[in-house]
Amino acid sequence: MVSVQRATRLALTATLGLSTSVGTAAAHSGGLAGATREPIAVPTWLFLLTGGGVVGVSFLLASFVTDRRLVAAVHDWGRPLPDPGRVLRTLVRLASVGVLALTLVVGFLDRADGVRNLAILVVWVAWWGGYVASTYLLGNSWPALNPFRTLAEAFPSLDRPYPDRLGSWPSVAGLLLLVWIEVATPLADDPRLLASVLAAYTVVTVVGAVVVGADTWFERADPLARTFRYYGRLAPLGVEDGRLRLRLPGGELPDAVLDGRGDVAFVVTLLFVTTYDGFVATGPWASGARTVVGAGVPPVVVYLGVYLLGATLFYLAYRASARLGQRRAETYLSATYLARRFAPSLLPIAAGYHLAHNLASVLVLSPTLVAVAASPLAPPPSPPQLAGLPAWFGGLELACVLLGHLLAVWVAHATAYDLFPSRLQAVRSQYGVTAVMVGYTMLSLWIVAEPYVAPPFIAT
Structure with missing residues (x-):
């Protein structure tokens, strides 16, 4: 563990500048003031079919790459990088605790709301928008x-045994809970909430790490650490043999190989929650929610019901798709094992949609963050924002997806060739996951292309 922490220092150097009841669904950077989506200029059905077709055609093109040595060479490429030293690591750890403390203090004491409050900007712009993107981009x-x-390592550990039967499922539940709170409470406007x-999460995390040990807690139960660890596997900077290494993205x-069903569920849930976060801010959702609530269903039941149903459907x-891949490949490998092997190929989808969903907010509100940080307890009455994004920026968001x-x-293709000795088996094993990817693509593009609409029945 020490070697892993030491190997992340160079990544810190590159990313430090980027870090740190039903309520408002604007409780995320994608819904903060200044970030809006405009409709596309072509028919939606044509746009979605084109996007899905691009993914389908890319599968066909990848299928022609059958040289195993070439596929292996692409993913094995890398270069070792130097260790920047212990001092930087210590300073960064202290700075991160300081940012956490400052966020809590400003959140509780500053009377300013929305983007005039530094706590709001640090969490949703600097951390959720900027730093999270750095984990898969750098x-x-x-x-x-x-x-x-x-904080947890400042206390003696009790080293109680972690129940093996729980596996990684606590992190799945924690991720679902965190994003539900994000979507369903007025976090974007209420810094005290x-x-x-944030204080409750700190207490739960520190207590959990002290009880079962920091290594076990952050490896198996903490949703944030697991999110960043999975995203880090996609990034060009990674750890190999205790040293930081430069590699190709997704290499x-x-x-x-994920450890079990809980890990598979976590990756799929990571993809789903990002999708749901954008879905509730679309016009069709607003119309549908009004219709269902008008029939007498409480709004909280509508939002929570669709949330849990959607997570279940994504997983199923x-x-x-794994069962389909097993049947088409005619392999002795189980569908469960194939699900564990192909699940990492979903991570680029989650990262692409996260970037598309948050990039505009980070760019527009970066000047706001700088101005408010200069005087956190007395922010300017009208902090500056980026005047406007060019017309082609919407195309950049779609390109990210x-x-x-x-x-x-490509990752699914390389995984298949690593799994199967037969080239035909390798191609056929991808049928299921490719079909799911096409569906995810069309859904993600549709959400990104929809103009932002404030979700109905939201208390401000």
Whole structure:
């Protein structure tokens, strides 16, 4: 563990500048003031079919790449990088705890709301929008940056045994809970509520790490650490033999084998929650929710019911794709094992959609963050924002989604060739996961293309 933390220091150098009841669904950077989506200029059906077709065609093109040595060479390429030293790691750990403390203090004490409050900007712009993107664009520096771990390691560990029967499922439940709170409570406008949630998360995380040990807690139960660890496997900076290594994006994913169904569920849930976060801010959702609530169903039941149903359907769809791949490949490998091997190929999709969903907010509100940080307890009455994004920016967001899906197709292709000795088996094993990717692509593109609409029945 020490070597892993040491190896993340160079990633810290690159990413430090990027870090740190039903309520408002704007409780995320994608819904903060200044970030809006405009409708596309072509018919939606044509746009979605084109996006899905691009992913399908990319699968066909990848199928022609049958040279195993070439596929292996692409993913084995890498270069070792130097260790920047212990001092940087110590300073960054202290700085991360300081940022956490400052966020809590400003959240509780500053009377300013919305984007005039530094706590709101740090959490949703600097951390959720900027830092999270750095974990899959550059590398996962969270093991050394993690302020919750720094606090937990200040206490003696009780080293109680972690129940093996729980596996990784607590992290799945924690991820679902965190995103539900994000979507369904007014965190984007109420800094005191945000600080309360952050304080509660800090207490639960520190206590959990002290009880079962920091290594076990952050490896198996903590949803944030697991999110960043999975995203870090996609990044060009990674750890190999205790040293930081430069590699091609996604190069580690074809060799990754998830431990069990809980890990598979976590990856699929990571993809789903990002999708749901954008889905509730679309016009069709608003119309549908009004219709159902008008029939007498409480709003909280509508939002929570669709949330849980959607998570279940995403997981079942992926499991069905693994069974289809097993049948088409005619392999002795179980569908469960195939699900564990191909699940990492979904990570580029989640990363691409996260980037598309948050990039505009990070760019528009970066000047706001700088201005408010200069005087956190007395922010300017009208902090500056980026005046406006060019017309082509919407195309860049869509490109992020498509590039994520195209990389996912290649990762699935490389995984299949690592699994099967027969080239025909390798191609056929991808039928299921490719079909699911096409569906995910069309859904993601549709959400990104829809104009932002404030979800109905939301208390502000």
